[in-house]
Amino acid sequence: MARRQFKPSKLTLFIGLVLLGCIFLLLPQNVTSRLNFAFIDIFGFFLKMGSSVTQNRPAALSPDYVPREEYNRLQTAYANLEAELAEQKKQVDVLSKVRLTEPDPSTGLVLAKVVNKKENEFIINRGAGDGLKTGQYVLGDNAVIGLVEQVSNDISSVRLVTSSACKIPIKISAPEINKYFNGTIQGNDKKGARVLNIPQKYEIKTGFNVYAAEKAGFLRSMRIIGRIAKCTAGEKNPTVWDITVEPAYNLNNITDVAVIVLKQPE
Amino acid sequence: MKWFRFTVLILAGAIIQSSALMETVSLTVQHIKPNILLILLVYFAISCDSYDAIIISFAIGFAADLTGALIGPYFISFGIIGTAIAHIRKLILVKKTGQQAIVIFAAGILIQIPAIILAKIKGSTAETGGFLEIFAVPIYSAILWFLVKWPVTAIGKWLGVGIHRFKLRIDER
DSSP: OOOOOOOOOHHHHHHHHHHHHHHHHHSOHHHHHHHHHHHHHHHHHHHTTTHHHHHTSHHHHSTTOOOHHHHHHHHHHHHHHHHHHHHHHHHHHHHHHHHHTOOOTTEEEEEEEEEEEETTEEEESOOGGGTOOTTOEEEETTEEEEEEEEEOSSOEEEEETTSTTOEEEEEEEETTTTEEEEEEEEEOSSSSEEEEEEETTSOOOTTOEEEEOOBTTTBSSOEEEEEEEEEEEOSSOTTEEEEEEEESSOGGGOOEEEEEEEOOOO | OOHHHHHHHHHHHHHHHHSGGGGGGOBTTTTBOOOHHHHHHHHHHHHSOHHHHHHHHHHHHHHHHHHSSOSSHHHHHHHHHHHHHHHHHHHSOOOSHHHHHHHHHHHHHHHHHHHHHHHHHHTOOSOOOOHHHHHHHHHHHHHHHHHHHHHHHHHHHHHTOSTTTTSOOGGGO
């Protein structure tokens, strides 16, 4: 008896194959991937055929050619570097301006950003970790604007010259007689400061410059604080001047400062 | 239909499709390559009788899966679309080369979309190509059909198909 050949109908065949596909689909990938790996293992030699041709394409011959993935990676790194460079340029600009008036090469400057402004006080984003300590002079736009008051590891507070808690030894320049008068400046808790106890025998006039005096370990050369805005006879003690000093710059507009950190001699 | 020769052909097609040789004909930075298996699917689907076309479609789909990373998505999508073409050609004559190229283009898109969905269902994290790639590969394959029609037809004759090409077999009437 002749053996009957099994031949399913088209519909049965189609449904059977679709079900087989569903089984393939439902099988875990680590099982089915063996087939893919087997295909690569068996025909690996043939699959590599033409790779030398591909490598010798004109684009690959060019020394400037990089793969797309490499290009994207480099482009991202380039964008980051560009942003970093812009920031560094900004800092160089600021430093170079300060350096114009700070000839002493041993003077170190730590640039800081003002992260918070309080009444007669700035909070800056540098601290003891950057070499800051209490009493150091703080420059804003090349003029002394205050002193470092409190220091933590990464932030510090700056007491501004307009604060009554800030007392700085000063020198008033008298260009007409080519002299400097010593004194002490103290903030008036408003927008200015007062110079204390300057005898009336000194010829002080409005418009004279007021400088922060040198201070060992903190300031090696005089730096401007402001100008005398008002100079009248003292109300309580007529023998001394009542001098009002206007800071050189509007402190509200300052966003970046530089702290003078003197290098200790080795 | 000479099945052994067909197996060798499909295997060769799968190897060529996934070989570095295809890079030589790839276009743009996205490496758009023609799909040889898609061309073969459409050729066999419109040239063989519908019973053989079902088996061939699923077999080509399996070969396409072998060249990829997952087994299953192309098996199903090639099988269903190939079977559909085999049945549609009973109703619509696909005689001219241009018409066949249009079928290749349409089939390419109709295969790729469910294959991507099925691959996602299986949990593939591999990138499936963008919108452009889904359309670009079928377009490239369709254009290539004008060039490879003659050799593919010759291979088809070597396999024993194409004799009833674009005609209905007596038992299918």
